[in-house]
Amino acid sequence: MDGKLKEIVLENSDVIVQKWLEEINSDKEKSNIKSIPDELFETTNREFVNVIFRSIKNNMEPASVENFAEKVINLGWPLSYITDGLQVFRRVMVNYIVNQPAEQRDIADFTEVMKSVDDWLDPIIRQLVDEYTGSWEQTVSMQKVALQELSAPIIPLVDNITAMPLVGTIDTERAKLIMENLLDGVINHNSQVVLIDITGVPIVDTMVAHHIIKAAEAVRLVGATCILVGIRPEIAQTIVNLGIDLSKFPTQSTMEKGFRRALELTDRKIVEFDRKDENVENLIHSIKGE
Amino acid sequence: MEPQSFVEIKEEWDIVGARQMGRNIAKEAGFGTVDQARIATAISELARNIYLYAGSGTISYEILEKMGRKGLIITATDSGPGIPDLSLVMEDGYTTSGGLGAGLPGVKRLSDEFDLRSEEGKGTTVQCIKWVR
Amino acid sequence: MRIPILKLNNYLLISIQTEIDDNTAIQFQEDLLNKIHQNGSSGVVIDLTSVEIIDSFIAKVLGDVISMSDLMGAKVVLTGIQPAVALTLIDLGIHLQDVPTAMDLEQGLVKLYQELGE
Numbered sequence: 404m405d406g407k408l409k410e411i412v413l414e415n416s417d418v419i420v421q422k423w424l425e426e427i428n429s430d431k432e433k434s435n436i437k438s439i440p441d442e443l444f445e446t447t448n449r450e451f452v453n454v455i456f457r458s459i460k461n462n463m464e465p466a467s468v469e470n471f472a473e474k475v476i477n478l479g480w481p482l483s484y485i486t487d488g489l490q491v492f493r494r495v496m497v498n499y500i501v502n503q504p505a506e507q508r509d510i511a512d513f514t515e516v517m518k519s520v521d522d523w524l525d526p527i528i529r530q531l532v533d534e535y536t537g538s539w540e541q542t543v544s545m546q547k548v549a550l551q552e553l554s555a556p557i558i559p560l561v562d563n564i565t566a567m568p569l570v571g572t573i574d575t576e577r578a579k580l581i582m583e584n585l586l587d588g589v590i591n592h593n594s595q596v597v598l599i600d601i602t603g604v605p606i607v608d609t610m611v612a613h614h615i616i617k618a619a620e621a622v623r624l625v626g627a628t629c630i631l632v633g634i635r636p637e638i639a640q641t642i643v644n645l646g647i648d649l650s651k652f653p654t655q656s657t658m659e660k661g662f663r664r665a666l667e668l669t670d671r672k673i674v675e676f677d678r679k680d681e682n683v684e685n686l687i688h689s690i691k692g693e
Numbered sequence: 694m695e696p697q698s699f700v701e702i703k704e705e706w707d708i709v710g711a712r713q714m715g716r717n718i719a720k721e722a723g724f725g726t727v728d729q730a731r732i733a734t735a736i737s738e739l740a741r742n743i744y745l746y747a748g749s750g751t752i753s754y755e756i757l758e759k760m761g762r763k764g765l766i767i768t769a770t771d772s773g774p775g776i777p778d779l780s781l782v783m784e785d786g787y788t789t790s791g792g793l794g795a796g797l798p799g800v801k802r803l804s805d806e807f808d809l810r811s812e813e814g815k816g817t818t819v820q821c822i823k824w825v826r
Numbered sequence: 827m828r829i830p831i832l833k834l835n836n837y838l839l840i841s842i843q844t845e846i847d848d849n850t851a852i853q854f855q856e857d858l859l860n861k862i863h864q865n866g867s868s869g870v871v872i873d874l875t876s877v878e879i880i881d882s883f884i885a886k887v888l889g890d891v892i893s894m895s896d897l898m899g900a901k902v903v904l905t906g907i908q909p910a911v912a913l914t915l916i917d918l919g920i921h922l923q924d925v926p927t928a929m930d931l932e933q934g935l936v937k938l939y940q941e942l943g944e
Contacts, residue, residue: 586909
């Protein structure tokens, strides 16, 4: 029975394809892929329908489905293009079969027709959806890794002084990772002072402040000092308005001031050499004097 | 390692035994060094509570695998006097033994999931879960 | 088991190398106070590099011994607290706020000089 149906469908593929293309084209205006050039849309549609027919003919053809999925994913087309396309295809095909004269199609039962069509199309849609979600999952996990790498570099500045710039939103998960990196870095670099720069942290709420305080306390326990730098005016305002007490920690507005304070804490200071242009001025002065 | 194992707490030295075992299990399960310390410390607090308030009890360890995640369940059970006011013991700084009052609220902060059940005169069960990151 | 306490001029040096159980901790508290009394020490460095776990009880004993030493005129510096231990202490809500810390024994001694103004 299934074979007979398949025969009908394959023999009349031209008609079915024609009907499908018409419907898909009229649907295009409604969907969110209307910006796609007509030419590309048409060739992709042709390929799509070819893949479907090849799959029906050969009882599944995973390789060509995979190729097609990859192509559509790379084009950045939405999954709805595929699901809608297959939905329309199902409708067109069932319509076509049911409208055949009864003696030709051998079976009258509508549910059996539906079952055959489902059996042909379901594996295709399943595979295409799997390919799509697979690519999303890959993107998400790549971004996760990227975010972790971004997390918290610890940078040795001079002997016993290191800096850790924080960038981006801090959630509990990230905060834990950052703290562990921070403490290991402090030990590994033997730093007496570590400058935590929050210039790149967009929002400091009670949660973020809490994590920063915890980090600073842990740093003190391992025997180093924490200086919080890069406190922007709006951050200072929110900190005070929220009633967060940061008074126990040394804070500085800029990295430069923080660095000078760190030098003081480690008994050092910046010494500037005599400036060259002063010498030149003296020279000019002495010439004039002659 | 067996899926579930336990240590009986009867004397003070058992506290050390329980946390060492917890640390080993945590290490084997793939926890990082900081989480190993968190787990061992939580066990130490729980075992000390058993020793101080109930006299005896058990600490049990169970590896849990759920939805692709791996975790360690620590359960502390005793049949001691129970806790009359559960919200009071979860307050920082509350103590009846002259300690820091950091025990149970501390254990809660050290764990990912925390559950405390107690019935007066029947005993106390504390369960906490830590997930491998 | 007892934790050895070494004397160096005016100072006492302690390196805790073993897992501390409650009795050892209390014994240590007693021993240290006696040593401070005997020697009239002005500074103490307790090195915790090898300590893998500090729970609230041991933290309390440490905090107490530091306050008691202070009363007897000896300043205590804690050194070598491991990152994992520091994070666990913070999670427990134990901040040892007024206790001076340093990364290792050497820096601990420097800290003592500073604290004592010598």
